[in-house]
Amino acid sequence: MPTLRKLSPLAAAFSAALTFGWSGALTATAQSASGYTDGPNSRTTQRSVVQQAARASWTPTRGSGTTSTSDADAGYQRAPQTKAVKNARVLRPNPQHRSAPARSTATGSKRTSAIAQAQYSVPAPPPIEGETIVEGDVIYEGAVVDGYGPTLAAPMGAPCGCDSPGCDSMGYCESDCGCSLCGEAPSGRAWRPAITLSLPQDGWVSFEALHMWQDGMDLPPLITTSPSGTSRANAGVLTRPGTRTLYGDGEVLDDTFSGGRLRFGFWLDRCHTWGLGGEYLELDEENERFSRTSTGTPILARPFFNTLTGNEDAELIAFPGVIGGTATVDVRSQLSGGGFYLRKLTNCDEGCRAWLFCGCNGHFCSRSEIRVGYRYLELDEGVSIREELVSSDSTSPGSFDITDSFTTLNQFNGLDLGWNYRVTRGYWTYDGLIRLAVGNTNQTVKINGNTTITDPNNPPAESFNEGFLAVNSNIGEYENDEFTVVPELNLTLGYQLTDHLKVNVGYTGIYWSNVVRPGQHIPTLLNPDLLPPDLEDPMGDARPLFALDTTDYWVHGITYGLEYRW
Template identity: 35%
Template sequence: MTRHDGGRLRRRARIVLCTLVAVLAAALAPGNGALAEDFVVAGPLVDYRAAGTAIAVDEPQGDFVSHSAYSGGATCPCGCGGCCGGESFWLRAETLLWRLSGQDLPPLVTASPTGTPLPGAGVLGDPSTSILYGGDTAGDGWRSGVRLSAGVWLDSCETFALVGDYFHLGQDGDDFSQGVDGDLIVTRPFFNTQTNTQDVQLISQLNELDGDVRVESFEELQGASIGLQQCLKRCCDPCGRGPSWRIDLVSGYRHYEHNSRLAIYEDLLVLPGTTQPLVPGTTIELRDQFDARNEFHGGEFGLKTRVERNGWLFESLLKVAVGRHRRTVDVDGSTLNTVPGAGAFLFDGGLLTSTATNIGSYQDTRTAVIPELRLSLAHRLTQRLTGRVGYSLIVWDEVALAADHLPPGLAVDPRNLPPVAAGGGPDPAFPGIQGSTLLAHGLDFGLELNY
């Protein structure tokens, strides 16, 4: 080899070294990905090129991929076999702040000023009457609850997972109580079908009755599911430059349960100055109670999407459950009269309930379709712990509510009240099982542990 040939080889070696350095620098520079041209200024003499001559260099395609995430191509791995997760299971605990659509109530307790003539005191439509309870929606306020979710991957590539959740939305009690008030005549309104006029039952009146009335109204909702989560498509960026995302199919078993109650209680004492055909000192304990229960069992399916970038995560879940919806309505009532010197007498039925007409248990089963939507935004607090905030929505049609099964128009035939007399009509009637749309929605706040 001549000295001239050795110098040429050294110069070519410098060319290769400079080119490798330039390519490596371009590959590690942020923001690269598409094929593009860059220019490198040559040294004093590079392969017979003059100093300062620009050399065109092609940058590599794609982002840098670590060896563990490399799947054979120049781009980041996409597909359900990418194996870029490394998590085995997750556990999520959330506090719920939700609202339900509530129950529509007719006027149940009324009053008029003391001194109002009895034929009109407390009667609906009378100018002196004010509504103390009812005539609006009950149970539609904010209420708290809890939801627990968990899942475990069944394979190392996070293709299949076993998932489940349970939530409970607590009772939003809309209770009411009215005791003796010397300035008021307190009554319970109803429509008297025997006289075909609006009428009332006295609760408290000066020198007539000392009494109090209580109304209990509540709803509660809970649900649970167990199923499989299957990866449909995902794309991972182990470098953290772009978003990682995945789309999963969710399917399995779903259960929902909704319960509601409307109950009215009276405790009365007949006073010595009574003008009613009652023995002074008699006590009367009366109860009207309406309960509704809804149970759903079925299958559900839906799509779950997840996008993550720079420690922030956005998730959406849209599911539809299809199955059997069983509705049960129970109507009950009682009246206990304790008469001085005569003893206690217990009867079935109250003011809005009667053994002759509507007391009993009623049930039917129908097909229901229940959609559910969840949206959440999360941030990784540590490698394993994530904080979350989100919104949830459940829509359940034809739900039986307790208040929907009061006698229509609060119509009552007094002959059917205890003790039941002959010749009474169909009132207070059972209207048949009624359905309303239940809307449950609100905010979710939680933490998720991944391991």
């Protein structure tokens, strides 16, 4: 039996700590460079017991050579740090884990020999995902626990460069999702449907205010005037000297108007490669009103082309000694829409490059994705023209209340295809979204009219379901379906305020082909014999006639708002 060397009290305590390890099952025997002690348990058996217990809880690491008793008291022999791990976190062995004196299996007495540091060092904890073990030192390099890594992003204002680890905008670095997150906070697991109602693990919701300009509505000349002294035959007639258009003969509703857009959705997996989203957009109803009242001066009239005479003509609203009254035109327009889509990550990248406004290099992350879904749009517009007239001729007393109404409704349903590209650098994010929806637009045009004539000499008042430009020849509801394309462009610049909250500002432009609008369906050709009260035998052709006319529509403007992700 080998001779046991006498241990110092500190070495004896160290040997005892080794006997009772972290799990309570680790038993080690003092060992020299040549072998173990003898006894009922063979050298091979003792080594197997030690190795199995160490594998179950701790992983021993080889030392670089024999150390002195002071080295044993201090722990491991520290390996020199390389440049790559110079600033990494180093875990030192816990002093509470030193080994206790081993018992001899032959006699049960305590051994007093020292532990040979040349053979085994104090066990180290088992590595977890993302750690590196270097010569007895445990170096943690961004371990991923439940989907999150340590935040290593440089603070704002730090020198720019590419020496630090690649991170997204809020500092989620080196995760097992790679570059797919690109500025988004990951959760610990993918969304899993459950019987109980609960929010998905990862999702987003944003609200943007919209300040938009739309394609103006074209109107024919609706209200005209002439200088005082103009003859009754020429009053308000287009192409006559001095005639001026007060309302119409151009575009209306071409100023800015406001609205809002809500976007929401959730990711189907932890790394944000598949997601479902939806949106709703609505612009405030834009209204415009024109109104003029006259007892005869100034002259007011409604121009038209007389199909019986083949010349320009006008109906009088106000003329001295003949008639006086009020003319009112109301125009409205409203756009709304929505849809839902499936989004799929197609490519992501990260690296180091110079930025547009900075000459130094910095980390960036980019991702691109495709979208496919359903798109709905609705454009509801209308024009109403009303006359309230009172006769100024005492020989022909009476009053007239005349209304023309032209409304259109466009409803688009189609397949929506899109491509989105995002670039993230630091706390800034740039998004570009191109969409193309193809499908059908259901077009509806409604034309209505009403006239009430009050004659004090022949009561009661008479009412007719006709107006001035809306008469029996064109009144009705007309519907048509037409193939349509709706491209859209979105450019957004965002700044990350917190891990979950981002402020956005951007631009949105939408184009819509083949729509119907009220201005295109207000006639200018009129047969006066068809005006109420109807003549039993009117002369000439029935005019106006309905003719479907389509045009294009666009809207664009500035967007700004907040986005929240969880």
